[in-house]
Amino acid sequence: MSEGMGSAHHLVKPRLTAENTRYARIVGRNITIRRKYLGLSQAQLAAKITEAGFPISETVVHFSEIGRAGKRPENQYRNLSVDQLMAFAAVFECSPLDLLQEACATCQGIPPKGFTCNECAATGS
Ligand SMILES: [Zn+2]
Known part of the structure; x- marks a missing residue:
């Protein structure tokens, strides 16, 4: 086999850091703000999202919002999928x-x- 681009040997796996996972943290903070604004518990929010057709557990909501203590920064906040974000x-x-x-x-x-x-300049609706 030639030493081409396909050689696994040459693949560089980019390292996740707190910096390049910052959107997970931002999304988590926004979820907390909007959940509390609606007066919902994490379990109630998970139920609403599940009812909307996207099954999600209370645990995922929890890890999205506050992260997991003791984990490295890049692993603290749950990175939601695009469908979950929607x-x-x-x-x-x-x-x-x-x-x-x-x-x-x-x-x-x-x-x-x-x-x-x-x-x-955001307007309340
Ligand atoms: Zn504002």
């Missing part, structure tokens, strides 16, 4: 992009109905 967005009635952006410190991305946040 399910959370559907239940929160927001855009998946809203979940991927660091929440505004002033309104947390969810200003009250009828109000516009002076900081980020």
Whole structure:
């Protein structure tokens, strides 16, 4: 066999770090903010997402939100699948992009109905 690109020997596996898994952390924080805004427990949120057709366990919600203590930074927060992210967005009635952006410190991305946040210009709906 020739020393081509197919040689497993030459494959470099990129290492996951806290930096290149930062979206998992951001999504987790946004899930916490929006879950509490709706007054749901982690179990209730998991049930709603499951009802919406995307089976998910309370444990996955938990690990998404707060991560697993004692794990290396890159493994702390559960990296949700694209479909799971879409399910959370559907239940929160927001855009998946809203979940991927660091929440505004002033309104947390969810200003009250009828109000516009002076900081980020988000409008409550
Ligand atoms: Zn804001």
